[in-house]
Amino acid sequence: MVQLLDGKALALQIKDEIxxxxxALTKEGHRAPHLxxxxxxxxxxxxxxxxxxxxxxxxxxxxxxxYRMSEKTTEAQLLETIEFLNNDPDIxxxxxxLPLPKHINEQKVINTxxxxxxxxxxxxxxxxxMVLGEDCFVPATPMGICTLLKRYGIxxxxxxxxVLGRSxxxxxxxxxxxxxxxxxxxxxxxxxxxxxxxxxxxxxxILVVAIGKPEFVTADMVKPGAVVVDVGIHRVADATKKxxxxxIGDVKHSEVDAKCSWxxxxxxxxxxxxxxxxxxxxxxxxxxx
Numbered sequence: 513m514v515q516l517l518d519g520k521a522l523a524l525q526i527k528d529e530i531x532x533x534x535x536a537l538t539k540e541g542h543r544a545p546h547l548x549x550x551x552x553x554x555x556x557x558x559x560x561x562x563x564x565x566x567x568x569x570x571x572x573x574x575x576x577x578x579y580r581m582s583e584k585t586t587e588a589q590l591l592e593t594i595e596f597l598n599n600d601p602d603i604x605x606x607x608x609x610l611p612l613p614k615h616i617n618e619q620k621v622i623n624t625x626x627x628x629x630x631x632x633x634x635x636x637x638x639x640x641x642m643v644l645g646e647d648c649f650v651p652a653t654p655m656g657i658c659t660l661l662k663r664y665g666i667x668x669x670x671x672x673x674x675v676l677g678r679s680x681x682x683x684x685x686x687x688x689x690x691x692x693x694x695x696x697x698x699x700x701x702x703x704x705x706x707x708x709x710x711x712x713x714x715x716x717x718i719l720v721v722a723i724g725k726p727e728f729v730t731a732d733m734v735k736p737g738a739v740v741v742d743v744g745i746h747r748v749a750d751a752t753k754k755x756x757x758x759x760i761g762d763v764k765h766s767e768v769d770a771k772c773s774w775x776x777x778x779x780x781x782x783x784x785x786x787x788x789x790x791x792x793x794x795x796x797x798x799x800x801x
Contacts, residue, residue, distance in 0.1 A: 514769050517660045517741065517776045523784035526659070527572050530791055534573035545798035546575040547631065547790070548597055548606035552590060552616070553583035558609045561787075565607075568787045574794065577603070587616045591624050598626040604801065605631030605649075605794040610681075628800070631793035634681070643688055649793045654686040656785030657720060657741055658695065666718070666739055666774060673697035674716035676709075676729070676762070682722040682743055690720075709733070721762040731767035739774040743782050 538544055547569050549562050562578060569576035579593055590612075597606045606629055612618050627637035633651040641648035650658075661668060673690050677683035678701055690697040702712055704723075713719055713733040721729050722743035734740060744762025761778030769775050776782055 514772045515774050517664055517666075517739075517774050517781060519656070519660060519776060519782055519784040520780040522660065522663055523788045526785075526788045527568065527791070530788075530795060531572040533795065538573065543602075544573055544575050545794050546577070546603050546605075547794040548577040548579065548603050549609060550579040550581065550590070550593060550597070550606065551609040552581045552585050553613050555609075555611065558611070562609055565787055565790060568791060569794075572791055574791065575602075583613055585613075585616075587620070590616060590621060594621065594624045598624075598629060603629065604798040605629050605790075607632045607790065629797060631790055631797055633685070633793065639680070639685070642685060645692060649796070650689065650789070651681060651685045652786045652789035652793070653682045653722075653743060653782060654689055655789035655792070656782050657686055657743070658689050659785050659789065660741065660776065660782065661695070661718070661739075664774065668718065669696040671697050671717040672700070672715055673718040673720065674700045674702060674713050675720045675722070676702050676713065677720075677722035677724065677743075678703045679722065679724075683720075686720055686722070690718075723762050725762060726760055727762070727764040729763040729768060731764070731771055734768050734771050736771050737773045738771065740768060740772045741776050741782065742778050745778060745783060 534544060549565055551558055551562050566576045566578055597603055608621055610618060612621060622634045625635050627635045630638050631649055633649040638648045642650055675683050675687040687699045687701045691699045700712055702709055710733045714735050716735060716738055718739045719734060720741045724744060726746040740763060742761035742763040746760050747757045748760055749756060750758040759779045
């Protein structure tokens, strides 16, 4: 019988823990932690994510600021805003919501963010510290994956973990973290150029899917009893739904779930933990001060 890695329920539990800690700090006369977000343009998914981040920040007692900039914002204007946030002592951490408009160099923007306020964990300094196993801000989605596995008591030591996808935001950091002490997985990273892909995914005790293709992983690619973590999130048109769409992942759950021991639902799996990880990183940045 498959069991759910319920990110929604776990996120509520962790938010309660953070809220209690913030309450205790403010009772002692300290100010609340402050998380800011910068959003350029009006990408629908980005706007939803930033709105959820704002809502979650307020739920745990954080101060939340959002800097909304137009699609026509120049790179120089954005870098100026980042420098302002880097130097504002009242802001503990901030994110620049990706993707950015095409005329702005994403890596240049990321490189400008202060490593001490980089609660997304994307700057070269934090990525470098993570690879070396040093104290750092871990990227939010990989951190969410690790939190799910740890809190649900999934056995990882010595297990074969296959990570599908090699992005800097999910696949690469997730593979790194799961191979480290504390998780101790043997990790295989696969991507769009991998040959005999299904052969490799069928060997996985733990399969992390972040390939960005709707319902890409089918039942014949999964080993019976595997733990499957689906990071994908896609909107597909569905006339039967009130909002006109339904949300699906990178895994074909109608086929795959029956084969798993544990699986993340979509939505309600990794997504809620991504925002919680951002809150945890902000609290950590605040405490460092």
